[in-house]
Amino acid sequence: MTTNEEAFRTAVFPSTDAPQAIPRSALPETPVLVVSHLTVGAEDPARPPLLTDLTLSIGAGEIMGLVGESGAGKSMAGAALSGLLPKGIVRRAGAVALGGRRLDGLTEREMRAVRGRGIGFVFQDPLTSLDPLMTIGAQLEETIRTLKGVAGAQARAHALRLLTEAGLPDPERLLTSYPHELSGGMRQRVVIALALAGDPQLIVADEPTTALDATLQAQITALLKRLARERGVAVLLITHDMGVVAATCDRAAVLYSGRLVEIGPAADVLTHPQHPYTKGLIGSIPRAASSKTNAKHPTLWLEQIEGAMPDPGRRPTGCAFHPRCRAASAECCMAVPELLRIDDASSVNPCMPHYAACLRAAANGRAVPGSMVSFHAGHEKPWGKLAEAREAALAEAPEILRVEGVSKRFGKPSILARAQAFFSGAKAAEAPKALDDVSITIRRGETVAVVGESGSGKSTLAKTVAGLITADAGAVRFAEPEGRKPRIAMIFQDPQSSLNPRMTAGEAVEEALRIYAPQLAGSARRERAAALLARVGLPASAYAKRPHEFSGGQRQRISIARALACEPDLLLCDEPTSALDVSVQAQVLNLMKTLQLERGMSFLFISHNLGVVRHMCDRVVVMKKGRIVEAGPRDEVFGNPKHLYTRTLLASEAVLEPDDPADSAEVEAETAGA
Structure with a gap:
């Protein structure tokens, strides 16, 4: 390692003894992105942080998956490292470096130069990233002119090369097309071409496949892998889909309530998870026919992680996951566990260490047997x-x-x-x-x-x-x-849009009962609505709450309760x-x-x-x-x-x-x- 590299690492990682520190041996020899002890929160220091002490790195040509439930801090992490934090949210501590250059002290004007040239972005919905009034060619040429300083025939030729590299057929025709004329997969490929226009060192892909069907999802993940391999670009892939992580990523990092709880080779994290939260996420996933582990038992009772991600202001003491963890002990309620290396003889890549922030997983520095942190998923016929x-x-x-x-x-x-x-x-x-x-x-x-x-x-x-x-x-x-x-009832994709925001959950169910059970009087109707909400697993307090006060899963439960009102x-x-x-x-x-x-x-x-x-x-x-x-x-x-x-x-x-x-x-x- 050169003197400059050592100085860079010393500057970014001042102390490997600090909480959540990952030893330098775990980092790529030539990291493109290094995030060290990053803490993000509101400007008011009295308010709890949204992201706490995040440390990770991504090497050239490497794809790092950042996974977790909604509210875990995934998108906040992507925004923090690229200088796109929402208004009122600031970096409280820590450092971010791209290609050896510290980003955390740059002005907004300097960060604008980094974005595009140093960092490219791919977001979930390509329609929000593309101007509907401009042709694909005009948008690409405008971006190339801004980032590369070339125009005219040179910009057009570069746009054609980018579309070809993104795997789009007939790029000449696409230059004159508008976004609405393309399929979802083609639009996402155009967004990737735009992200590549400035030859970035890092691509931040925030849920790039969530809105796509399985075929288009496979195309986009395969494209990201090819670009990482051929261009040597580092990729931070933010997703809640563990299947996408398995298909795409070299390493995986799991976030829970703003903290990193597990990080390591993707194959190790997925096949030998050491944190109970990671185990719960994996157990929650129904497997397709091609999954070797579920081919014989496709109708197993799926794992459920009870409860919900805590709000930042209501995080419990100790390990934030302990109220939802079936393996929790009294010790878990007292101290926040540090990320410690897991000595796992079955690791697929011993040269790429595996870390977990769990007191049980870190016991004696050895991998925990599955039974110790298992959620006991897989009862073939739980309904008897x-x-x-x-x-x-x-x-x-x-x-x-x-x-x-x-x-x-x-x-x-x-x-x-x-x-x-x-x-x-x-x-x-x-x-x-x-x-x-x-x-x-x-x-x-x-x-x-x-x-x-x-x-x-x-x-x-x-x-x-x-x-x-x-x-x-x-x-x-x-x-x-x-x-x-x-009797027929429907359940839609987005429960938020199918519920009246002015109605409480109880009123939404009562409205259906007025139509399908008009014989019920007021008090009987309210009792029936409360019983239906209870049947779908909602507490009694849910009756008087409005849709915005619920999580996505709870809103879908309300939709199901409303559908059950007609006894379909x-x-x-x-x-x-x-x-x-x-x-x-x-x-x-x-x-x-x-x-x-x-x-x-x-x-x-x-x-x-x-x-x-x-x-x-x-x-x-x-x-x-x-x-x-x-x-x-x-x-x-x-x-x-x-x-x-x-x-x-x-x-x-x-x-x-x-x-x-x-x-x-x-x-x-x-x-x-x-």
């Missing part, structure tokens, strides 16, 4: 005789829904298409069909999942079944249980967990399975998450461009898919097993045009 009875009766259950030959077309041919047809004498091209001769059946107590990429027709099918859309052809027929009309025969679930953390998702999925067993409800379950689909469904319907391309029992579709499109979807699903680089290259090559 109810589950056995359902499985036995399902084959003979009567049909509750039959969809026959349904087709639906939106819009009309464009004016240009109609004009061309008029002058050529040809028949004008018709708008594409959102649904094309779709037929499905659902039995009582059965869950049928509909999967496919964005735009495949999944949500259109659900809205047609619900009667919100009228089909152009075909029929939707319901059985009439017990001589009455069937069929529940239409349109991406009900895609906006939730994995730990909250597990709670909602377990609740839905329990309610199905108790009430005999049927589910039409729409999702792009194949792990969730495998966990929830009995049969699978695969859709592409409005048509059903494959359908059958869950185990047959996942275990032996017949259609190429189904095989592509399964190959794209991020799973917890560490990824094979060859697989990533294959996925990117096969799906780059999507």
Whole structure:
């Protein structure tokens, strides 16, 4: 190590004995990014910090995953190291260095020069990063002109190179396209091209795949891996998806309540987690068919981390996780554990140390046996005789829904298409069909999942079944249980937008009861609403609270309670967990399975998450461009898919097993045009 490097490390890491310090031996020899003892909080020092004593580093060509639930501090960490902290939030202590240059003392003007040239950004929603009124070429050339100081033909040539490097087909055509004319995956590739325009040393990718389906997600993660390898750019990947970490990252860092609780090689963190929080996150994830660990038991009861992330002002003393930890002891309530190295003989990379901030994990400096910090997930049939009875009766259950030959077309041919047809004498091209001769059946107590990429027709099918859309052809027929009309309810992707912000949780459920149980008087209706909220696991105090006072998972529970008010025969679930953390998702999925067993409800379950689909469904319907391309029992579709499109979807699903680089290259090559 040179004298300059040693001086740099000494300046950034003044003391390795400080809390949360990671020994220098754990750092890359040539770190691109070094974050040392970073603490962030409000300007008022009396208020508790939002991020406490964060220390990590990322080397050239390395991808570091930063994971945790909402509120853990992931996005705050990304904002802090790039100088984009919200108004009123400041760096209280610590240092950040990029390529050997300290950033924490720079002025805003100097930081603007670093952003773009030194740090590139990729955010969750590409539409918010792109100007809808500018062509892709104009946006790229403007960025290149600002960062590189070139214009005209040179800027255009550089823009074409960036689009090609981002894996976009026909870059010449894309230069004249607008963002709304591109698919979600193509827009995200354009954002990555913009992030590369200044040849940055570091890319901060904040949930870059959350809004994408499995195929597009696989494309973007494969692209990030290729860019890190070919350009040598360091990547900080902020995500709540442990499958994405497994598929993409070299190392993983786990945040809880603003503190780093575990860090190490991604394969070690995922296969030998040492902190109970990390174990709980991994246990919360339903596995797809390609997951070796869950292929034989797809319907296990998912792990639940009880409780919620504490607000900064209400953090408990000692380890912040101890109120939610089943392995907690009295000692855990007294002191904040330090990050200590775990001596794990089974480590996949002994040269890349593994650290955990847990008193049990650090005992004697050795890896903790799984049973000591296990959350005891994996009871195959936690519902006992109810589950056995359902499985036995399902084959003979009567049909509750039959969809026959349904087709639906939106819009009309464009004016240009109609004009061309008029002058050529040809028949004008018709708008594409959102649904094309779709037929499905659902039995009582059965869950049928509909999967496919964005735009495949999944949500259109659900809205047609619900009667919100009228089909152009075909029929939707319901059985009439017990001589009455069937009852249908819906659960939507975003519970925030489906709840009235002016109504309390109790009032939202009461409103549904007024429609479906008008015979109930005021006091009886209130009692029934309170009982429904209690049934979905909400405390009595939730009755008088409004939606903004709940977490995302709690809001979805309110939506489920409201749906139960009509005692539905069929529940239409349109991406009900895609906006939730994995730990909250597990709670909602377990609740839905329990309610199905108790009430005999049927589910039409729409999702792009194949792990969730495998966990929830009995049969699978695969859709592409409005048509059903494959359908059958869950185990047959996942275990032996017949259609190429189904095989592509399964190959794209991020799973917890560490990824094979060859697989990533294959996925990117096969799906780059999507």
